Amino acid sequence: MSTLSSAQPTVGVLALQGDVREHLAALAEAGVLARPVRRPEELEEIDGLVIPGGESTTMSKLAVAFGVLDPMRARIGAGLPAYGSCAGMIMLADKILDGRDDQETIGGIDMTVRRNAFGRQNESFEAAVEITGVDGGPVEGVFIRAPWVESVGADVEVLSRLADETIVAVRQGNLLATSFHPELTGDHRVHRLFAEIVRDAS
């Protein structure tokens, strides 16, 4: 764990591939120290972890190749707060559909997530989404070749559904996941929610 409890918590953004910079900026706006993490030893120095948007197959491969997958599993298993958007949601899912056969996830949230569930890029869309625990009206949901949550276990709280009932945001304990990309919108309320989870946990 990190430094003094009175200090700002440190949140790492998994920087193997994806929209890392946008998450770092959003976290800074949400009042935490944000830094990219790529190596096992860097994981030891953080109070929370964000898995960014990106290509989940690439992220998964690099996480295995550079020895960060097991350390992430261990820390998240031990209660490290984590938030995943899009590919990050896939990485936090215990089970995935339409992934590659050999695709490994970190897991942690008892849910089944379908990869690229909404379709290809031409089907990527924006829609307003209400999120439980995020006040001030709906957030602008940016869905890019996005996954959705097919089913959840008893301990998972569904935070958001689209008009057709599709589950697009969930929370289980200190773990948060969204199908969409709040980091692309300039609206930092979801990151503030995660920052709160990190502060409460540390």
Added chain:
Amino acid sequence: MSSTSPSTTAPASGEAPVTGTARVKRGMAEQLKGGVIMDVVTPEQAKIAEDAGAVAVMALERVPADIRKDGGVARMSDPDMIEGIINAVSIPVMAKSRIGHFVEAQVLQALGVDYIDESEVLTPADEANHSDKWAFTTPFVCGATNLGEALRRITEGAAMIRSKGEAGTGNVVEAVRHLRQIRGEINRLRSMAEDELYVAAKNLQAPYELVKEVATLGKLPVVLFSAGGVATPADAALMMQLGAEGVFVGSGIFKSGDPAQRAAAIVKATTFYDDPKVIADVSRGLGEAMVGINCDDLPENQRYANRGW
């Protein structure tokens, strides 16, 4: 073709979802950052690329090195071939249209490709106009050799920019030149007084608002990748250290001795571009790199970077 302006506003609660917005198009490229996009000509190659950790593949009939060798008119690839690659992998698939050939682009959109590369590697179809990229739901990536060219493409609706480099040569020198040029021009804009930006816009032949946005942001408003001539892990890392946000690799992988291993090595070097030890490790035992071409030996009419304006 009707032109639509960029939509950046999200629908209000209860309204139907909106596709094809500027944010969804540009956001797609943001997701590719730190990744490698590989040229592939068969479903088998596409699978090798996906296995190696590519973030996307570029489906085409011939890699640039072969287009160069074969000569003749290079066009959009066969729809069957593109569809075969789309069905073979789960990662995004890009495909190339000729510059200004908006019907090829319409076909690629209908095929469901995830990104269209309006590419100088193919033979240009229009010597004055590029395609109106706002008219499409599918996002476009375009090549640029300098900032003015990049901004003109963004004005036409490009959601991602790449250096042109000199494709199919295995020689990174032109990509370095283009990236340094673009970055240098952005840095000069940043240091300019407000009232100097009007003349800068005139000189760049780009809209003032866009020039001002770049001066404020200190970067393009879209993702900037490197393309053209990357053949080794160190080449990829060089482009990343020079400020590219990701790398296209064309002929460099499947014209080399051991494509699978080289592809994986370039992916790793792109992630750890600032760690020479990792780059050294992944560079071992890769077998032969593609045979390169000295760009100075290319006749003027065989330089792809000169296509587009």
